[in-house]
Amino acid sequence: MQIFDVIIIGGGAAGLFCAIHAGQRGRKVLVVDHSKKMAEKIRISGGGRCNFTNIHASPNDFLSNNPRFCVSALKRYTQHDFIDLVKRHGIKFHEKTLGQLFCDDSAKDIINMLLKECKDVGVTLRTETSINQITKTNNGFALESTMGPMECESLVVACGGKSIPKIGATGFGYEVAAQFGHTILETRAGLVPLTFTDQLLDHMKSLSGLSVDAIVKYGKTTFREGMLFTHRGISGPSILQISSYWKEGDPIAINMAPDHNIQEELATARDKHPKQKLSTVLANFIPKRIAEKITSDVGADRTMAELGKKTVNQAAAMINNWQVKPSGTEGYRTAEVTLGGVDTKEISSKTFESNKTEGLYFIGEVMDVTGHLGGFNFQWAWSSGYCAGQYV
Structure with missing residues (x-):
């Protein structure tokens, strides 16, 4: 049996960022992803240069049935906080139109930064790992996976939405949410x-x-x-x-x-x-x-x-x-994001913990929070991942 404090399903922007901040608190963290590589959506974003945030990011740049939900997280971890992190890693970047920030060289700079931060705090990363079953236990959760059985106190769903299935996007996060009684608001392709x-x-x-x-x-x-x-x-x-x-x-x-x-x-x-x-x-x-x-x-x-x-x-x-x-x-095939998702009225805007199941968290695109084009959805990944990382 593999035992962790925190298991994060989804090795994208939100999942990796949550892992970093949970790891910084001394938590034993595992990130699992069914794809061959972590952070594939980061890799292909911005024409390969990753529009990693927007200097004008504010709650007004997001769509949700619960529009106030994103306010707290965006205030606690801002675009300026992430820009500071990028600068500390010596990543060169530039501003394009309307406050969009892109890497000068490659989106891989952002991926490498996240992987290094994970390594520095002892996060375990496992690719090509699928979760077959999740069960609530007295102490947290038991998971059956293609890598064998696992247990954790806190389970984070960070596996995104349905957009761009060719890089592995699925509706698995919605299935987990539904399993634990969450409302799934109608999903559709956005930024398409x-x-x-x-x-x-x-x-x-x-x-x-x-x-x-x-x-x-x-x-x-x-x-x-x-x-x-x-x-x-x-x-x-x-x-x-x-x-x-x-x-x-x-x-x-x-x-x-x-x-x-x-x-x-x-x-x-x-x-x-x-x-x-x-x-x-x-x-x-x-x-x-x-x-x-x-x-x-x-x-x-x-x-x-x-x-x-x-x-x-x-x-x-x-x-x-x-x-x-x-x-x-053109549908999810070319959509940059998925609109709708897990109803945020059933999630804490402070901790991102489920109001229905103790120890279950949702972050990033799987929730009903969708940003405008121009780096806003990555900022939501950083902000939601950071906030959950303080509590998982």
Whole structure:
């Protein structure tokens, strides 16, 4: 029988960070992961450079049915605390747009930092280890695994959500939560590209590969970042952001020239350049291929002087207020996160311990807390892992 003070299921960002801080308290800690390597999601993140936090991180950057739940943890372990740790390890990093911090060299720098911190406090790491059964005991938990039987006082579920199954993501964490009576809020793919119907794709195929700066709106929620036309639909940061809010069957509004009122620009062009064609004028504000597509759609690649007001308004609306109804998303296959999960109303916001089962903890993505794009979900992993690590 292998006996530990703490067993953490999941060797990702949250699990490793919890292990470090539990180990620093002198706890005997085991981290198990069914994959061949720890921290695979860190490795592939940020194009291989890991957007490890955001300098502007705040509770306003997270979605949850219980929006106040994340406040305490984000205050107790902030982005500045993690940045200090990165600096102590001599990892070089840089800021991109909107406060996003990336490693200069490789995401492996963050992984190596976490593994070294684990080693320094005696954490045991085991990969290719699956948990087959969990039983509550008088002293904690008994686990049956592919590495044999194990026991622990505290059990931490840190195995994330369903996003990116090709690196090993599963719904196992939800199964454990359900076993111990927890409510699982409906899960769905978040921070994910949106797809079009075959008919719309065929209509838009000439735009595949083009990107624009865009304001994307759904209800009262708006994001302004890049948008990319793809062979499946639309992607890019602004689309990934809005996807976490979008509900299937609803339209979204896209402004592809957010710094220009196209209706006014076309009125000015009609006065000053009456002999210019509509596509030529539009190409001053949007990529040429999009200008040509819109001109074709309104059926009016004539000179500005020849255009009626209705046609001008129609073209302007297609740029400043394009109403499009996606058919769906690309799903967990390409989603960066999983929305929903273990209901946080049944978890302590201080200790991250289950309110239903003593000694059972949940951290990271498995819970119903989802950050915006840009390093926020990693910050949630660090903050929740740190807080639980003080109590497990």
